[in-house]
Amino acid sequence: MKTLNLYLVRHGQTYYNIFNKLQGWSNSPLTQKGIDGAKDIGQRLSKVPFAGAFCSDTGRAISTAEIILDANQVSQTNKPHSAPYFREEFYGYFEGTDINQAWYQAAGPHGLKSIGDIVEKYSFDTAKDFLKEADPFSMAEDHTEYWQRVDQGFELINSDPSLHDGDNVLVISHGNTLLSLMDRYANGRYDLSERPANGSLTRIKLVDGKIEVVDYNK
Template sequence: MNIYLVRHGKTIFNTQGKVQGWSDTPLTSKGRAGAKTLGEALANEPIDHIYTSDSGRARETAHLIRLHSRNDQQIDIQGNKALRELYFGGFEGGYNIAMLEALKKGLPDQYKDIHMLWDVPLDIVVDTISAIDSSQQAENWEQYSKRLQEGINEVVQDAQAQGFNNIYIVSHGLTIRAMIRLFGYSGSYDDIENCSVTYVTYENKQFLVQHVNEVKY
């Protein structure tokens, strides 16, 4: 099975530099254009089904991809709340820079001098955000990874039951990073960009990440 993980298009909060986990804002004109371009690039590619986070920005991206891939009547879009972004608790809707500054202060000592956040193990990042969240509602790594694993299992089981070979999952930046970590990927990459494609194969109950954050389409 071919699995294509797509990050949603750019949103208002992305543009404003605000934390956007379970909070949600619409795609900007640039975000819609990015989804349109990706859809057009997929016009001659097989798409059996599109699964998506139930967040509005992911759904909007999925519908634009379907529309512009010229498969509007043939492809179903199926939402799944387990594919949502991390819930950032009290940081939701605030500025990214404020959360990042608090995160740096809260990280274990061995990570204090790391300049790029993606060099810190993702489970450490998530658990630190959860620990420093004043609302005490942000998900920790155990909660987040369990939710995602359950969502991935649901998607794969559904796809296999229906005989799908080429599926798209429209989700979120941190969530795609978390997914490929769960798949055992340890390669280096800088970020998961809006409307990027991360390609994964699934065979004999094994996930293999083929490439990450592809934007040259």
């Protein structure tokens, strides 16, 4: 049995976060507040020996990972392994649009008004499916497409031959990805109406590739 301790950090604040725009596979740079927030979590984790580091191939995730690793005093890992498996949900046509307007268009045909309404009545997986239905190009990820991709990311970590039982692994993640993970694996332990903060820490364990939630949004 191999257990890996994953430290999931939401990337630092970006300009799209300020402008309330959806940024899944699209990207905007870290703000100064985002850089400072990444430095803060870097200091919090500076004494954690990371055997590996992973992130999506978006600039905001790579920048956050590099800042955290630069602050680490006990790890030999100094560069993250970036891969598309770790990207945020793909919002298709709605990439870069106002968050409230996009989710209103997804929720409206079902008699609802927001992603909060969808999640309260159904789930985050259903929200993905509704957004794909509303996408005129049908390019947004539904929940099946999303999890097929994200699960490959966790398999990449679990199968990494350089990682051994008990190792700590840094993973830079994204807001809706963290919410989706909690929705799927935390068994209702957390109030998911509260979004994870930029620069926040969520911890999970990979036990022979299976996810166990330790804590959320610290």
